[in-house]
Amino acid sequence: MKRRDKDGVTPIFGSPEMREPAPAEFIPKHKTPAEIAYQIVKDETFPQTQPRLNLATFVTTYMDDYGTKLMNDAIGINYIDETEYPRVAVMCGRCINMVANMWHSPEKDDWKTGAVGIGSSEACMLGGVAAWLRWRERRKAAGKPYDKPNLVMSTGYQVVWEKFCQLWQIEMRTVPLTKKHPTLDIEAAIAMCDENTICIVPIAGVTWTGMNDDVEALNNALETYNSVTGYDIPIHVDAASGGFILPFIDPNKKWDFRLEWVHSISTSGHKYGLVYPGLGWVVWKDKKFLPEEMSFSVNYLGANISQVGLNFSRPAAQILGQYYNFIHLGVEGYKEIHENSMNIAQYCHDEIGKMSCFTNYAKKIENPLFIWYMNEEYDKTAKWTLFDLQDKLMQKGWMVPAYTMPKDIEDMVVMRIVVRQGMSRDMADMLIADINDAVIELEKLQYPTPSRIEAQKKGKVFTH
Numbered sequence: 001m002k003r004r005d006k007d008g009v010t011p012i013f014g015s016p017e018m019r020e021p022a023p024a025e026f027i028p029k030h031k032t033p034a035e036i037a038y039q040i041v042k043d044e045t046f047p048q049t050q051p052r053l054n055l056a057t058f059v060t061t062y063m064d065d066y067g068t069k070l071m072n073d074a075i076g077i078n079y080i081d082e083t084e085y086p087r088v089a090v091m092c093g094r095c096i097n098m099v100a101n102m103w104h105s106p107e108k109d110d111w112k113t114g115a116v117g118i119g120s121s122e123a124c125m126l127g128g129v130a131a132w133l134r135w136r137e138r139r140k141a142a143g144k145p146y147d148k149p150n151l152v153m154s155t156g157y158q159v160v161w162e163k164f165c166q167l168w169q170i171e172m173r174t175v176p177l178t179k180k181h182p183t184l185d186i187e188a189a190i191a192m193c194d195e196n197t198i199c200i201v202p203i204a205g206v207t208w209t210g211m212n213d214d215v216e217a218l219n220n221a222l223e224t225y226n227s228v229t230g231y232d233i234p235i236h237v238d239a240a241s242g243g244f245i246l247p248f249i250d251p252n253k254k255w256d257f258r259l260e261w262v263h264s265i266s267t268s269g270h271k272y273g274l275v276y277p278g279l280g281w282v283v284w285k286d287k288k289f290l291p292e293e294m295s296f297s298v299n300y301l302g303a304n305i306s307q308v309g310l311n312f313s314r315p316a317a318q319i320l321g322q323y324y325n326f327i328h329l330g331v332e333g334y335k336e337i338h339e340n341s342m343n344i345a346q347y348c349h350d351e352i353g354k355m356s357c358f359t360n361y362a363k364k365i366e367n368p369l370f371i372w373y374m375n376e377e378y379d380k381t382a383k384w385t386l387f388d389l390q391d392k393l394m395q396k397g398w399m400v401p402a403y404t405m406p407k408d409i410e411d412m413v414v415m416r417i418v419v420r421q422g423m424s425r426d427m428a429d430m431l432i433a434d435i436n437d438a439v440i441e442l443e444k445l446q447y448p449t450p451s452r453i454e455a456q457k458k459g460k461v462f463t464h
């Protein structure tokens with residue numbers, strides 16, 4: 001591509017690059033001026049919707065200016081370079097302490113046992129691996145085979161658990177979610193356990209439904225089961241969302257280290273920890289629950305911090321963002337923000353519940369997110385589906401996903417709203433008005449939409 005003379009004055013959109021396809025296969029042979037390359041990359045990342053109108057994601061889309069500035073300033077810092085930035089590791093240790101104490105860790109040491117991760121996915125992996133290694137150790141010590149580990153959780157699992165079981169070759173035993181048991185059926189979960197069960201994984205804030213598994217009831221059932229069988233099956237709580245909601249919204253609810261068999265908990269700092277992605281935390285109840293071979297001790301500045309993680313290099317900026325949030329917001333601030341989110345989610349839930357075409361999945365919301373479905377009677381004659389409503393809302397800039405539920409109730413189509421910091425009551429009113437308008441439009445249809453025809457073809461009459 002030949003550039004015109006006097007490049008310096010060629011406007012970006014008058015440049016030859018702007019009429020050529022963007023490089024896709026090979027590194028371009030020639031240089032491109034920075035402002036043009038910038039524009040091309042920038043334009044590739046046009047969001048499909050405004051991040052704050054994205055009610056599909058759980059992940060932080062708003063941080064205040066100071067938090068954003070701190071993180072941007074730290075963009076070049078590698079967390080692992082602790083000799084260069086020793087205070088970052090100390091800061092990380094402090095964050096782990098605060099998270100551990102938020103979950104009532106009984107550990108007495110100055111530095112609680114935990115790890116930072118890129119998200120809950122890494123944190124769940126670490127919690128799962130620790131449970132598996134501990135189980136293996138016990139089996140070895142007892143002279144028993146240790147080649148058939150299994151893990152028990154509901155079908156409401158997030159995909160990371162499928163990855164964990166696949167990568168480490170652990171049998172995944174799943175308890176179906178049903179209308180009768182919209183969260184983990186404890187009796188059925190216990191019935192799936194045996195001597196090879198490495199742990200049970202209840203979820204605080206099920207991604208599919210927004211509900212919480214009853215960790216306390218599970219703990220009590222396990223207490224009996226373990227004492228009768230002599231097994232030591234522990235609980236890892238996947239608290240990706242709930243880990244930062246429950247301590248502020250429902251502090252008296254026991255789901256954390258206050259329960260005997262909860263040995264580890266993971267959460268996403270970039271969900272309700274209110275930090276930009278990617279950040280996750282995992283904490284063990286005590287050093288003894290973290291197998292030594294997973295923990296690498298580093299000693300600097302007189303602080304002995306154990307390092308655990310799948311990654312070596314990782315950005316440090318998120319740790320600064322988390323520590324900033326802890327200092328700036330405090331318990332008070334987190335409580336206010338999450339109470340507002342709960343309040344707005346509850347408002348949307350009530351308004352949607354009033355619409356004759358919809359039914360809410362749960363009567364009560366437990367986290368600032370909820371799902372609903374098309375009312376059974378309405379569904380029989382409707383010419384549209386929730387997928388059409390999703391498209392309609394997209395035209396207004398909202399991202400509100402419709403999806404089918406997990407196996408055993410996969411015929412059920414639902415829609416979900418996740419309320420996060422950045423959503424106001426006024427925005428909720430705009431959303432509800434847009435949903436109302438969309439439904440009025442859809443009701444004017446003479447013929448069924450392609451997605452309705454598709455559903456009819458499959459004979460997928462609504463069931464749940």
Ligand SMILES: *Cc1c(COP(=O)(O)O)cnc(C)c1O
Nearest residue numbers: 119120121158207238240241268
């Ligand atoms: C979001 C989520 C995950 C994965 O978390 P990331 O932080 O995106 O890696 C795991 N489990 C549950 C229940 C989740 O909601």
